[in-house]
Amino acid sequence: MKITEKDVAYVADLANLELTAAERAGMLRDLNSILGYIERLNQLDTSKVQPMAQVSGGLGVDQSKPGSEGFACASREDVVEGLRKSLPQDVALQNAPDADGTFFRVPKVIER
């Protein structure tokens, strides 16, 4: 399954990247080389295998609570500033490329 220049342009758009013409050509070559290598996964029959999204759902089991589900210890009270204080506004804006003291400032959103 070779990818084409059209695919590269489509994926770049999805990823919010522009890429120069030279970058697109390099990307086409590299992605096809890597995807060619990845093809070897198709040698395996995985029709009866469950996918694994996390190392183990059991890692977070709370031993002190009988019947505790995976990551049970991750649940917490739904309260404002429960685990830590929110950042003050001026601190949160400190690294912004552009801000007006209250908000992040960006170019206009509506283009036409």
Added chain:
Amino acid sequence: MSSALTNLTIGDCRSLIEKREVTALSLAEEYYAHIENQDARIGAFLTLSKERALQQADRTDRMAVEGQLLPPLAGVPVAIKDVMSTRGVRTTAGSKSLATYIPAYDCTAVARLEAAGAVILGKTNCDEFAMGSSNENSAFGPVRNPRDRSRVPGGSSGGSAAAVAADMAVAALGSDTGGSIRQPASFCGVIGLMPTYGRVSRYGLIAFASSLDHIGPLTKTVKDAATILKTIAGRDPLDSTSADVRVPDYVAELEQPLGALKLGVAQEYFGEGLDDEVRHAVESAIDRLKSLGCEIVPLSLPHTAYAIPTYYIIATAEAASNLARYDGARYSFRAAGVKSLSEMYRRSRDQGFGAEVKRRIMLGTYALSAGYYEAYYLKAQKVRTLLARDFQEAFRKVDAIVTPTSPTAAFRLGEKSDDPLAMYLADIYTVTADLAGIPGISVPCGETQQKLPIGFQILGKHFDESTVLRIAHAYEQASQTAS
């Protein structure tokens, strides 16, 4: 000027300060002087956090003067890979997109080190967003291997490994997503430990691939790695994937006799592509472990050949999602002269990210895109299950598994930088543990004829760092006696 003070272990530092033979302040200053002298040749550090370090050292000295009980890492000068957030200290992740970013909070692992008395010297260079195996993908230039400056230190925690190897820090923190602690440790001749997934909180770690990212130590001795792990491990409410599992006293457990441990040797890790000198050194290490009473059990991890393709789908898919946050709006680089919001996103990301990061975002986005999700992402998640099962089966028969850390010793700068696939294959023996979530350590086991360090890897069961460390410690002690 590698004076006696710049070749210390954690235990040495603490006891010198406790006996008041040296102050934490003078120790920190000595390390800074050494960095000043050496680092122009190596490039290990991106930012020095002098003010914060000297304040912390001063606190320790006052405790020593008052005769207070010193914390376990009192006055120990450490370096932190620049993917871990440090309050008030620039944190770049090796990327132009974060070149001026100053976090407002600390990574939990950093906070725990500091609470235990460690002195944070500064932030170490790394591949951009930890994506690379040579440290050549840093936006701030490469790191050079202290053993041979024409060679790479490995990656992505190349700066952390080089800093420890060149005596510019007693210990360092690194992060490992596909081998990024263990491979540079082997290239630079130091210890590198990747703990079990969930053992150490990832809070404040700049995310690359969330289901694969681990924080761990790079040190000169196994005991130091155990000391650091003990300090940073354990449940953290700020990371919901950090595990609520008891943290043993790794240091105390080091001294327990090895007994008749069963060590697995998997044929798949000794096949085509393994350099002869590395093979020989690792086989000698296995012989030494045998002479220490371990039983060697040949075994097979049949899906090993599928680990690299699985990893490069899952890691890039997660990275494509995680790196969506660099939008040029809130804290990351914004391109100049942009006229609309969409132009701001695209141009800022185009100019802020380096070639390898863009390549991985593209690959991950493709693997997740409509029509390809099942063929790539879902397929890789299923193969990940098979890889994890290989280890489950193996650990029914053995207590730990011994392998080479990397197929070769350190390669030359530029040697693989034009061929992404060749670079990816440098991780062939390390990615499996990240995918399965099991702990692994790289331990030095000799040199090539060209005097380049070689490392071997010990992999263990989930949350069984104790056994991994105990084997590594016994090997280290035995090799020191032998040499």
